[in-house]
Amino acid sequence: MTATHIPAGALHLAVALDGAGWHPAAWREPDAQPDRLLTAAYWVDLAQQAERGLLDFVTIEDGLDLQSDDHFSRDERTDRVRGRLDAVLIAARAAPRTRRIGFVPTAVTTHTEPFHTSKAIATLDYVSTGRAGVRLQIGGRTDTAAHFGRREIPPLSVERRDHPDVQALIEQHFDEAADYVEVLRRLWDSWEDDAEIRDVATGRFIDREKLHYIDFEGRWFSVRGPSITPRPPQGQPVVAALGHAAVPYRLIARSADIGFVTPRDRAGAAKIVAEIRAEQARAGRADETVHVFGDLVVFLDDNAAAAAGRRERLDELAGGPYSSDAQIFAGRPAQLADLLLDWREAGLAGFRLRPGALPHDLAQITDALVPELQRRGAFRTAYPAGDGSGTLRSLLGLPRPANRYAALATNERV
Amino acid sequence: MTKQIHLAAHFPGVNNTTVWSDPAAGSHIEFDSFTRFAQTAERGKFDFMFLAEGLRLREQNGLIYDLDVVGRPDTFTILAALAAVTDYLGLTGTINSTFNEPYEVARQFASLDHLSGGRAAWNVVTSWDAFTGENFRRGGYLAQGDRYERARTFLRTATELWDSWQGDEIIADKRGGEFLTTATPGAFQHKDAFFDIEGHFNVPRSPQGRPVIFQAGDSDEGRDFAASSADAIFTGHATLEDGQAFYADVKGRLRKYGRTPDQLLILPAATFVLGDTDAEAADFAREVRRAQVSPQTALRFIEQLWNTELPDFDVDGPLPDFDPVVSDNLISKGRASVRQFAKNPVERANEWRARAADGRLSAREVVIEVTGRQSFVGSAETVATAINQRVQAEAADGYILVPHITPDGLAPFVDQVVPLLQERGVFRADYTGTTLRDHLGLAPLGRPDQAGRHDERAARAAS
Numbered sequence: 001m002t003a004t005h006i007p008a009g010a011l012h013l014a015v016a017l018d019g020a021g022w023h024p025a026a027w028r029e030p031d032a033q034p035d036r037l038l039t040a041a042y043w044v045d046l047a048q049q050a051e052r053g054l055l056d057f058v059t060i061e062d063g064l065d066l067q068s069d070d071h072f073s074r075d076e077r078t079d080r081v082r083g084r085l086d087a088v089l090i091a092a093r094a095a096p097r098t099r100r101i102g103f104v105p106t107a108v109t110t111h112t113e114p115f116h117t118s119k120a121i122a123t124l125d126y127v128s129t130g131r132a133g134v135r136l137q138i139g140g141r142t143d144t145a146a147h148f149g150r151r152e153i154p155p156l157s158v159e160r161r162d163h164p165d166v167q168a169l170i171e172q173h174f175d176e177a178a179d180y181v182e183v184l185r186r187l188w189d190s191w192e193d194d195a196e197i198r199d200v201a202t203g204r205f206i207d208r209e210k211l212h213y214i215d216f217e218g219r220w221f222s223v224r225g226p227s228i229t230p231r232p233p234q235g236q237p238v239v240a241a242l243g244h245a246a247v248p249y250r251l252i253a254r255s256a257d258i259g260f261v262t263p264r265d266r267a268g269a270a271k272i273v274a275e276i277r278a279e280q281a282r283a284g285r286a287d288e289t290v291h292v293f294g295d296l297v298v299f300l301d302d303n304a305a306a307a308a309g310r311r312e313r314l315d316e317l318a319g320g321p322y323s324s325d326a327q328i329f330a331g332r333p334a335q336l337a338d339l340l341l342d343w344r345e346a347g348l349a350g351f352r353l354r355p356g357a358l359p360h361d362l363a364q365i366t367d368a369l370v371p372e373l374q375r376r377g378a379f380r381t382a383y384p385a386g387d388g389s390g391t392l393r394s395l396l397g398l399p400r401p402a403n404r405y406a407a408l409a410t411n412e413r414v
Numbered sequence: 415m416t417k418q419i420h421l422a423a424h425f426p427g428v429n430n431t432t433v434w435s436d437p438a439a440g441s442h443i444e445f446d447s448f449t450r451f452a453q454t455a456e457r458g459k460f461d462f463m464f465l466a467e468g469l470r471l472r473e474q475n476g477l478i479y480d481l482d483v484v485g486r487p488d489t490f491t492i493l494a495a496l497a498a499v500t501d502y503l504g505l506t507g508t509i510n511s512t513f514n515e516p517y518e519v520a521r522q523f524a525s526l527d528h529l530s531g532g533r534a535a536w537n538v539v540t541s542w543d544a545f546t547g548e549n550f551r552r553g554g555y556l557a558q559g560d561r562y563e564r565a566r567t568f569l570r571t572a573t574e575l576w577d578s579w580q581g582d583e584i585i586a587d588k589r590g591g592e593f594l595t596t597a598t599p600g601a602f603q604h605k606d607a608f609f610d611i612e613g614h615f616n617v618p619r620s621p622q623g624r625p626v627i628f629q630a631g632d633s634d635e636g637r638d639f640a641a642s643s644a645d646a647i648f649t650g651h652a653t654l655e656d657g658q659a660f661y662a663d664v665k666g667r668l669r670k671y672g673r674t675p676d677q678l679l680i681l682p683a684a685t686f687v688l689g690d691t692d693a694e695a696a697d698f699a700r701e702v703r704r705a706q707v708s709p710q711t712a713l714r715f716i717e718q719l720w721n722t723e724l725p726d727f728d729v730d731g732p733l734p735d736f737d738p739v740v741s742d743n744l745i746s747k748g749r750a751s752v753r754q755f756a757k758n759p760v761e762r763a764n765e766w767r768a769r770a771a772d773g774r775l776s777a778r779e780v781v782i783e784v785t786g787r788q789s790f791v792g793s794a795e796t797v798a799t800a801i802n803q804r805v806q807a808e809a810a811d812g813y814i815l816v817p818h819i820t821p822d823g824l825a826p827f828v829d830q831v832v833p834l835l836q837e838r839g840v841f842r843a844d845y846t847g848t849t850l851r852d853h854l855g856l857a858p859l860g861r862p863d864q865a866g867r868h869d870e871r872a873a874r875a876a877s
Binding site for chain 2: 027028030032034035038039040044063064065066067074076077078079080081082083084085086088089090092093094095096097111112113115116119120122123124126127129143144146147148149150191196198200202203204205206207208211220221222223224225226228229230317
């Protein structure tokens with residue numbers, strides 16, 4: 001039965017939600033709702049729309065600073081969406097209003113506490129009954145560091161990106177992110193699944209032998225544990241990261257379940273996948289599933305000229321052509337389906353589509369692209385049914401992992 | 415004039431008030447429990463629900479404390495999710511000002527306030543202990559005397575962040591192309607002994623302007639902190655006499671901060687046991703206290719006061735005949751109540767022994783007597799009358815009820831006591847506003863550039 005719902009080799013599809021859409025002028029579209037961006041209803045509507053399209057998950061962008069066109073510093077633009085809500089809390093607010101779709105909010109690793117993030121994502125997993133993930137992002141802007149006042153981050157710029165000092169700094173940020181994931185994962189495992197025993201005879205609520213100190217000691221933080229939150233329903237919520245170069249690819253390969261990457265074509269995708277697989281092997285994770293998702297910005301309309309025209313019109317409103325780290329696609333949903341199925345051959349497990357404008361391009365994804373992919377036997381026609389199938393991990397074909405401490409503890413007890 | 419009563423519900427906590435051994439006790443971590451609890455409180459037209467927090471699991475004798483409920487969710491995340499399953503209920507979360515940074519806490523509360531349509535509240539707590547600090551980047555670094563100063567400064571800094579947006583910066587003019595009226599929204603700069611930060615806050619002004627502020631400290635410093643900066647105070651003074659003394663003291667402090675008595679609500683935590691008759695309730699209350707203090711729990715309490723391990727101690731026999739071990743090094747860690755014991759353990763042990771002698775009580779029975787007394791016990795009629803009397807007698811502005819059963823322990827109160835209070839016209843028959851400030855009778859905050867000055871003057875006057 002299940003097989004008819006999920007064709008072999010089916011794609012995974014996610015949508016990246018951010019403000020009014022990824023194009024900086026998206027908020028000016030006639031159907032845009034820029035006055036609702038700070039309301040719960042806006043995000044619930046988008047998540048429910050994505051769920052109607054049977055998508056795997058939504059990601060939610062975030063940052064500990066005002067949005068900026070410049071990746072490395074704050075701009076002072078007044079013609080763009082500025083101001084946002086905490087992504088983990090948006091996800092928590094929307095999750096109870098959905099049943100099957102996953103939530104992968106962004107969390108910044110540079111200035112936050114891994115202990116807090118760990119329990120926040122564990123709790124998101126509880127409130128979504130096993131549909132939580134987290135996309136980890138470094139916060140490299142100088143002005144962001146000043147919001148915390150705990151460390152200085154020297155100014156970065158596109159021009160200086162290849163300077164050895166800058167490269168060393170970026171490596172440090174990613175090393176910190178790798179430590180951060182390690183702490184998240186250890187804290188999620190710091191309670192064994194059956195730690196709660198409620199044994200009235202001995203008066204014990206938990207078997208404390210099944211709670212574990214994680215004793216992580218690193219350069220940026222040390223964390224003793226255990227978590228204050230029991231092991232979440234999925235055991236390990238899904239960890240994702242976006243990468244454009246060798247350093248983040250290494251983070252993805254070493255630590256993540258999903259990597260979002262930005263190839264420009266099928267050959268580029270193949271090269272990135274190979275790089276990640278090589279790093280994965282070096283990290284001893286060759287037999288673990290690390291899904292590589294291609295990121296694409298999409299403008300979708302019934303005919304290609306309309307999509308291209310819409311993009312041009314938005315560029316004009318924005319005062320210049322929109323450029324992105326990801327490939328920008330403007331065209332018909334069927335053309336996008338062609339592209340996705342072509343790039344898939346490079347080893348991509350799926351795609352994270354960034355709607356150029358909301359709600360329009362999300363509706364095109366769910367109402368036109370998904371049916372097109374279904375017709376081609378490349379996308380599920382229903383969410384899977386059955387035991388344990390309601391989690392994001394199961395939707396992604398990831399097993400529920402054994403607890404790293406349970407095995408150790410069993411050995412010790414023997 | 416008859417005062418209106420405020421009611422709130424404390425989600426059962428990780429201490430022995432919560433009876434997990436009862437067959438009716440459900441999960442303390444599944445979302446369904448939180449949903450049921452919150453929806454019950456909302457059915458009762460409660461002002462808000464309240465969540466406590468502790469950032470390290472408690473230990474005794476160097477081992478994780480295993481006799482009480484252990485484990486709870488992340489405060490912000492669970493409250494944001496509860497905003498999805500309730501429409502009016504205020505959402506009060508305890509968040510520590512020591513192991514967080516103002517920018518992050520301010521944006522999380524502002525986000526929660528947006529996502530709940532103006533229902534967020536923050537119970538500001540402080541800690542200094544290196545024990546909890548072992549879970550955080552900062553570690554344990556704060557001198558005990560600095561913790562209120564850090565809390566005060568943290569709250570002031572967070573308030574500057576909330577006030578950095580006036581509320582009218584976003585115009586989103588599609589035709590004209592201007593999203594913002596200013597190129598520097600949320601600009602702030604703050605420098606003091608604890609925080610040296612500047613930049614731009616990234617959450618636009620939320621429906622309430624900022625979360626409602628709760629404070630829970632009982633010390634002289636804590637009371638001043640509440641009188642200067644809080645909208646509500648969460649106390650332990652639930653009896654009539656204690657409550658009246660505390661109420662008069664704290665309300666009396668408001669004037670020196672330029673504030674009026676209606677700007678700070680006093681809401682003691684209160685436990686309750688209901689029965690069809692007073693006698694039945696009293697019997698039931700005794701049963702609950704026994705369940706709350708199992709033999710194992712009684713032993714742990716005695717060890718905490720005596721501050722030493724008592725491996726072969728019989729809790730059905732007398733209390734120890736030697737004096738407690740007086741030391742700064744406590745066998746129990748991560749538990750605020752134990753510091754009360756530590757203040758004068760020998761004196762307290764003598765009190766316990768006197769209680770034992772008076773009532774011919776075993777060690778366990780003494781613990782039951784001294785720790786477990788419920789605030790309100792009786793028929794619904796009796797409890798409604800007692801609550802109303804205390805509020806009218808200025809012992810409180812209302813109560814934060816702490817049921818002993820998760821998640822349905824609140825339901826009998828909502829079904830039996832609330833209607834009686836409503837009949838007497840001392841509790842709302844339905845919500846009349848949408849924000850928590852509305853429920854609490856607190857005036858809306860004005861634009862910060864006009865209203866904010868007042869607080870600064872008050873802060874200056876106080877310093």
